[in-house]
Amino acid sequence: MGAIDECGLATDPRQNPAVVWRNRALRLLDHVSMPIAVCEFGGRLLIANRAMAAEFGLLPGQLRNRRILEFFTLRDSATLPALAEAVRLHRRSRYPARVSWSPADGTRRHGEMTVDLVGDTPEETPSLLLSLSRVDAPAPAVPPADRRAEASPVEARILAAAARGATTAHIAREIGLTPDGVNYHLARLSRRWQVPNRTALVAHAYATGVLAAGTWPPEPARVATV
Structure with a gap:
């Protein structure tokens, strides 16, 4: 049997070409500086690149099978209903979501997670492609009377x-x-x-x-x- 690398990818050279190509494509994500992950619609993480894992002082393989909401707090209550409605209508759309999280250094950060619904066919339940934009501090709240x-x-x-x-x-x-x-x-x-x-x-x-x-x-x- 072949070895398993830190991303959870098999390294057996006898794999078929499609698997080899997939593994190479996934490794390319590790060269992207933006934190990126893919999870099931239910929230179970399937893939995370080095930048995403580094936010929490982990290796990519250590995020696999964890729940995305273990790491991030949604700051928009409308995000999950919007995603559910998109799945119901078989849309493949992009949605912004404000999130907060505590990185490896223990500070609290805020930013925007872009969520893309991706899948091979419109009928199947899509996966979520997540890309994280980091900011140093949350935008100041606008008082309701001045909104x-x-x-x-x-x-x-x-x-x-x-x-x-x-x-x-x-x-x-x-x-x-x-x-x-x-x-x-x-x-x-x-x-x-x-x-x-x-x-x-x-x-x-x-x-x-x-x-x-x-x-x-x-x-x-x-x-x-x-």
Whole structure:
């Protein structure tokens, strides 16, 4: 039998070419400076690169079969419902999630985890491709009384199209994005405004002046900035 390396990959030279190619591809992740991991939809870690493992003073193989939420705390309550809805609708989209964690040095860090739903076919339950962007401190909280709805020009155009009842595919063609790009912007808005779905996003956009009141078809009220 061949040996097993620290990433949990077999090193037997008699492996078939597909397995050898897979193992080489996985090792390439160790040369990426961004922390990256792949886990099952239920949260069990399958793969982690050196940068991800190093956050916790571990080797990649030591993260295998652990639960991702053992290491990270979600700071967005809407993240898991959004992922579940994407799986139900067979979407392969990208979602941002604010997270916090305690690295090997014991300090508390905050950042954004980008979650991509990946799979060979739309019918199978996808895996989660996770990439971590680190920041030194959390963004300061905005007092509720001072909270203002903000949207970029692209986000305002997406909201106006959504208010007309346009599908994700139609919005993507109109704005010049991919459907995943549209879903990414909508997910960021849902997190920023703390609303659960597209209907609530449109209502919030009207209530806070992002979309012009009393006009049809809907249009942005002004050019907003993030």
